[in-house]
């Protein structure tokens with residue numbers, strides 16, 4: 001069944017690195033057209049590099065990137081975001097000295113889309129942002145800043161949404177709330193590639209899981225299939241919050 005559906009995003013035999021340092025080794029990964037694929041792995045495993053390649057910010061040394069079956073290897077991030085791929089990179093991608101509303105306005109450059117429509121969509125999805133609309137983005141909580149960053153990505157109505165460690169630095173309860181919103185985004189029809197170190201919560205909302213270590217995909221499957229292996233092999237179960245380990 002899965003094999004006849006074109007992946008929203010696919011990496012085929014991708015290797016990449018920085019200068020002479022090889023980071024990704026022959027990566028095959030397909031983001032299904034529906035749902036959440038969680039990409040887990042410890043710090044330094046190569047998750048962000050994989051997202052950089054997928055979003056056109058780093059060129060692979062070999063292999064291909066396909067967006068809905070079309071080879072987009074080597075396309076610029078700007079062109080990719082226009083063709084349907086949006087990513088929220090690590091760290092909070094908002095303008096701290098602009099208000100929530102001003103941040104939203106900065107992103108409404110799409111032809112044929114009104115500011116008002118963008119605001120209404122954003123506030124309907126994230127009511128918290130409506131309450132805070134006159135506040136400077138830099139004064140929002142970490143979770144609210146991530147909501148704003150996700151709103152920007154969703155404004156482009158992407159075919160696939162890439163999220164890099166949106167839970168970074170957040171309390172587990174706030175991370176869980178954000179993951180709930182991610183689940184909702186996927187249920188509304190946008191497939192999500194969710195990169196995370198918070199394995200436990202990510203497993204709860206994911207439809208499929210891939211685990212990376214040292215630039216390789218080590219494990220793939222449904223959360224049920226991989227859960228025990230992931231938690232035993234890749235987790236420090238005594239750490240709070242629970243994080244993946246090498």
Ligand SMILES: Nc1ncnc2c1ncn2[C@@H]1O[C@H](COP(=O)(O)OP(=O)(O)O)[C@@H](O)[C@H]1O
Pocket residue numbers: 018021023041042043044045046047048049050
């Ligand atoms: N800009 C860079 N220049 C050189 N090496 C980098 C750069 N970014 C990341 N790396 C290296 O690539 C490896 C993978 O990093 P990264 O993709 O950020 O992993 P993760 O997101 O899983 O923590 C690490 O060894 C890291 O030091």
Ligand SMILES: [Mg+2]
Pocket residue numbers: 047048049090164165
């Ligand atoms: Mg990273």
